[in-house]
Amino acid sequence: MSNIFFNAQHSPIGAFASFTLGFPGPKGGLGLELGKPADQDVYIGIQADDSNVYRTLPFHTVDIGDSEARRFDILAEQDHAGSGKQPIKLVPFNSSDIVREYSLGMDTWRAGGLAFRIYTPMQLVPDPENAVGEQLRQALVPALLVEMRIDSTGGRTTRRAFFGYRGNDPYTGMRKLDDTAEGLAGVGQARHTAIASRDPGVWSALGFTIEDILSIDANGETAFGLGNVGALCVDVPAGEVRTYVARYGGEEFVVIAPETDREERSRWQSVCGVRSKVSPGRFVR
Numbered sequence: 186m187s188n189i190f191f192n193a194q195h196s197p198i199g200a201f202a203s204f205t206l207g208f209p210g211p212k213g214g215l216g217l218e219l220g221k222p223a224d225q226d227v228y229i230g231i232q233a234d235d236s237n238v239y240r241t242l243p244f245h246t247v248d249i250g251d252s253e254a255r256r257f258d259i260l261a262e263q264d265h266a267g268s269g270k271q272p273i274k275l276v277p278f279n280s281s282d283i284v285r286e287y288s289l290g291m292d293t294w295r296a297g298g299l300a301f302r303i304y305t306p307m308q309l310v311p312d313p314e315n316a317v318g319e320q321l322r323q324a325l326v327p328a329l330l331v332e333m334r335i336d337s338t339g340g341r342t343t344r345r346a347f348f349g350y351r352g353n354d355p356y357t358g359m360r361k362l363d364d365t366a367e368g369l370a371g372v373g374q375a376r377h378t379a380i381a382s383r384d385p386g387v388w389s390a391l392g393f394t395i396e397d398i399l400s401i402d403a404n405g406e407t408a409f410g411l412g413n414v415g416a417l418c419v420d421v422p423a424g425e426v427r428t429y430v431a432r433y434g435g436e437e438f439v440v441i442a443p444e445t446d447r448e449e450r451s452r453w454q455s456v457c458g459v460r461s462k463v464s465p466g467r468f469v470r
Contacts, residue, residue, distance in 0.1 A: 192213060301333055398416050
């Protein structure tokens with residue numbers, strides 16, 4: 186492709202929602218019932234070897250969260266200059282260093298030691314009258330899968346990689362899914378959109394800027410709970426290649442299929458944060 190920077194909208198089957206990515210700047214993101222891209226900052230990047238610099242895919246603007254943080258005295262009064270730490274810097278990859286592989290059901294971005302792949306469901310939906318519940322759940326799961334592959338074989342120290350977004354709904358806040366779903370690392374905006382992973386090597390955090398999140402020690406405090414930026418982060422040791430899978434979904438598109446017993450329904454409600462009351466509906470041919 187002569188021009189790789191175009192938006193592609195990736196949607197779960199039958200859902201009026203999409204994860205849009207491709208055009209530089211905040212022109213994509215996680216959209217729900219919008220009919221257009223969400224126009225959010227999407228943060229996908231990897232740490233330069235042994236550095237305070239993080240190289241990113243160019244789907245975000247310069248962070249503006251510092252002014253937001255100053256609304257809260259506990260942050261505004263901090264003396265960052267006396268911390269002894271160098272400030273985190275985001276440096277987008279050069280366009281010439283980015284490779285995109287776009288095909289049916291897959292959209293892959295590669296740069297440096299990072300590969301970011303989006304899987305879009307492409308399959309037939311079984312006939313609800315003849316299919317068992319598990320078949321319908323597999324076809325209609327209200328989510329996309331995202332795969333991040335981090336190659337640190339040439340590195341000298343542990344490198345951090347991340348995938349996150351800035352929520353831009355003024356009426357709902359960002360939250361950590363870890364607080365309500367055991368074994369799940371994730372962040373989301375209210376009950377509308379979220380990204381999550383069950384990989385034990387993934388941890389989540391919130392902040393006013395992505396730089397705030399990247400300055401956190403993975404073993405330290407990550408649940409401050411303020412800020413409209415959320416991210417999933419991983420730390421990959423030098424000399425290793427690791428692959429992580431994350432899910433994008435939202436409450437409005439949880440499907441509880443036929444033959445789902447009470448125990449299974451309760452598990453889905455707990456993990457996905459869905460409402461305890463679910464309105465019944467029928468599939469229309």
